[in-house]
Structures are given as structure tokens and as C-alpha cells.
Amino acid sequence: MQEQINRLVKEWFDKQSYEFVPGKTKIPLSAPQYGAPEVCEALDSLLNIKVTMGEKVRRFEKMYAEYIGVEHAVMVNSGSSANLLALSVLTNPMLDGRIKQGGEIITPAVTWPTTIYPIANVGCVPVLVDIDLETLDMSAGETEKALSDKTRALMPVHLLGNPCDMKELGRIADGNNLFLIEDSCEAHGSEYWGKKTGSFGDFSTFSFYFAHHISTIEGGMILTSNERLAELARAMRTFGWIRDLRNRNEIAGRYDIDERFLFVTTGYNFRPTEIQGAFGIHQLGRLEEFISIRRKNADYWSKQLQDYGDIFIVHKEKPNTRHVWYGYPVTIRPNDKFTRRDLIQFLESRNIETRPVMAGNMAEQPSMEHVVHRKDSLPNAEFVMRNSLFLGNHHMIREEEREYMIRCIEEFLRFKKAV
Ligand SMILES: Cc1ncc(COP(=O)(O)O)c(C=O)c1O
Numbered sequence: 001m002q003e004q005i006n007r008l009v010k011e012w013f014d015k016q017s018y019e020f021v022p023g024k025t026k027i028p029l030s031a032p033q034y035g036a037p038e039v040c041e042a043l044d045s046l047l048n049i050k051v052t053m054g055e056k057v058r059r060f061e062k063m064y065a066e067y068i069g070v071e072h073a074v075m076v077n078s079g080s081s082a083n084l085l086a087l088s089v090l091t092n093p094m095l096d097g098r099i100k101q102g103g104e105i106i107t108p109a110v111t112w113p114t115t116i117y118p119i120a121n122v123g124c125v126p127v128l129v130d131i132d133l134e135t136l137d138m139s140a141g142e143t144e145k146a147l148s149d150k151t152r153a154l155m156p157v158h159l160l161g162n163p164c165d166m167k168e169l170g171r172i173a174d175g176n177n178l179f180l181i182e183d184s185c186e187a188h189g190s191e192y193w194g195k196k197t198g199s200f201g202d203f204s205t206f207s208f209y210f211a212h213h214i215s216t217i218e219g220g221m222i223l224t225s226n227e228r229l230a231e232l233a234r235a236m237r238t239f240g241w242i243r244d245l246r247n248r249n250e251i252a253g254r255y256d257i258d259e260r261f262l263f264v265t266t267g268y269n270f271r272p273t274e275i276q277g278a279f280g281i282h283q284l285g286r287l288e289e290f291i292s293i294r295r296k297n298a299d300y301w302s303k304q305l306q307d308y309g310d311i312f313i314v315h316k317e318k319p320n321t322r323h324v325w326y327g328y329p330v331t332i333r334p335n336d337k338f339t340r341r342d343l344i345q346f347l348e349s350r351n352i353e354t355r356p357v358m359a360g361n362m363a364e365q366p367s368m369e370h371v372v373h374r375k376d377s378l379p380n381a382e383f384v385m386r387n388s389l390f391l392g393n394h395h396m397i398r399e400e401e402r403e404y405m406i407r408c409i410e411e412f413l414r415f416k417k418a419v
Pocket of ligand 1 (some may be wrong): 078079080081083111112114115157183185186207208209219220358
């Protein structure tokens, strides 16, 4: 029966058709990227009533750790949980040399809110630093300037899949005895000097939310090559109990408590379901194909927009890196012909969806009134908050769609007499 179901599922997906009609078909910011393999694998878990975290999650963890090039991966239910878990481990009283309450953690001002909030959630102080305008990544120079005697960690973000300057940030972290946590939630498969981002820090975190390079619908991962950090992450992911620990038998021997309900640390419930593991093991095999499509699109857009370099800042891939273009950012240079709002309205009227670059400058978000933080001057983050937008970039955007998007931008520039 299951084979019959699988055949039908395959037939269902084979029958789905997609035709791009310029101006009519919406070009969304993200698009579903799963098919029969993911659905059949998920159905296998559902039909066989093996739905809570199990063998498929473990398989995906092992595959993902190998792909990034680290020793340990701990899957969780979101990228936000991954960040909170990583920081909770680094502040855990059981960890020698842990970060104590009030310790400062330097992170970029332009990012997603849940890079920053978890720092405050664990009793530390986020220090927001400016980005480089060309790369949109946390500036290593600004990071160095923001160091204080309270700094305990750096938490760079490979924004939109563009690898940060890991040589410089690594030098700053090593030279000042700081933990390094890479928020790689937008950077699956990006590379810095041939090494995958997510393999440089004490911890790195990934998101597998629907819009990301690969997706488990919701989901996240925390990676490390440090066995001690990994074991604490495994315990804290699930209530602080010992069931997922490698040395659980040895720990159990120390207490006269039912080992199934033995809690050695505080923790959360950040477990993913087996359905998410089922998606992950099939999605990973498609990641390189997805990256290659995103890179082709970005390469095309960057070449075309280069002709309008006096109107837009074209954000480029840096030498010796592989940018994986989570989205395609467009930054408008100040001019008297049009505003960002004009361009957004025009593109949306042509069925091209747009959004800000993540949350823009987080220092300007009202929520930050409730987060004790420190910030330096942030002219570039402020500039991006007002002048940048982000176009969708994913596997559904191919030659026809990407050409249409450029045609629309050119039509707009002519209409506004900007060219
Ligand atoms: C840089 C960054 N960090 C963290 C997250 C949080 O991931 P999630 O949405 O899976 O919670 C995101 C989400 O897009 C992100 O872009």
C-alpha cells in the first residue's frame, strides 16, 4: 500500500505545472522547493507512527555536519532556537570558562531580530556594530573598535549568504580570547577561502525555514567541533535530560534516579519532529543545485545593474568566497529622481515581490527599547534601512524571470527619467 501511495504522490508532483507569464505570474520572495522524495519520506514516518525526533533527524544531523565539515550537529525546531541554544550552552554554569551575566557579545546591527534577542535572553549585552556597505556584513574594523573589557564573544552573521571576513574576525576572537558564534542562518553552503561558513566558530547556527536555501518547513541546526559544547547542546535541547548524551550510562551510574528522567542541566524543548528530519535528508542532496541557480541569477542581475552603477550600489561576491545569495539586495544611491518607495511600488505593480534587507537596522526597531544593549555609530546600517531592498532569489527564478525583473527595473528608470 505504501508503494501505491508513493506512486500517487510522485504522480501528483509530476502533474504540477508552472508557466511564467511576465507581469501576470507573481515572482515571490520565496517558493516551495520540495517534491515527492520529501513527502514520501515524511509519509513513511507518519504511516509508521514514528513522528517524534528519531533516526531520520540523527541521519540528517550526520549528513549536515559532514557537508559543513564539522564534528557535531544538533538539530532543533528553528534557527532562532539554534541561536538561543548556542548562547545558553556558552553561558551554562557547567561550562568551564563560560560567559557570565553582563558579558558583551558583538553582533551586526543589520540582521534578523533573533540573532540579537537570544543574547539578551541569556543575560548578556548585545553590542551592535556597523556593516560594510559593499558586503552588508559586520565590519571587522568596527568590531575591533567596539571591543571592551566586558566583550566575551563575537556573533557575526553571513548576511544574505555573503561570508564575513573570517580571517579578521578569527584574529580578533583569538587575540582577545572570545567565543565565536557564526549565525549562518542565511548562508547554507557559502564558502570562505574554500572552507564552508559554519565551520569557523565555536558554534554555528542554521535555519531551515521555508524561505531558506533548503527547508524542513521550520527547523534549525547548531554545529560545533567541540564535543563538550555538543553534549551540552544535546542535553539543553531536550529539558536538560541525559537520554541523548554519549556518556549517559556513566552519568546515570552517579545518581539513584531513574535514568530516563535524570536531568543534569536546565534546558528547553527545542526538538524537531521526525518529519523535519525526513525533509532534511532529501533537501540536502538538492542544495548544490539550488545554490547554483541562485548564483546564476545573482550573477546576471549584478552584470546588468553594473551599467547603472551611478544609481545603485551593486553588492558583489568577494574574491576567494562563494556567496550563496539568500536574496538579491539592491541599494539605491541618494538621487533626486526617485525614492525607494517609488521603486518598490513599481516592482510590486509588476508582480515582483520585495522586502527590506532582513529587519534593516535593528537599532531603529521599537523592540530594541526593551533590550539592554550598546551600540556604536551605525551610518551604513542607517543607510541600508532607508535605501536598500531585497528581491527574491530562489530555484523558481530562472532565465525568463530574472530577465523580466531587469526589464522592469529599466522601465522604471526610464519612466523616472533617471537614465
Ligand atoms: C540571520 C538569521 N538568524 C536567525 C534566523 C532565525 O531563523 P528561524 O526563522 O528559523 O527561526 C534567521 C531567519 O531568517 C536569520 O535570517
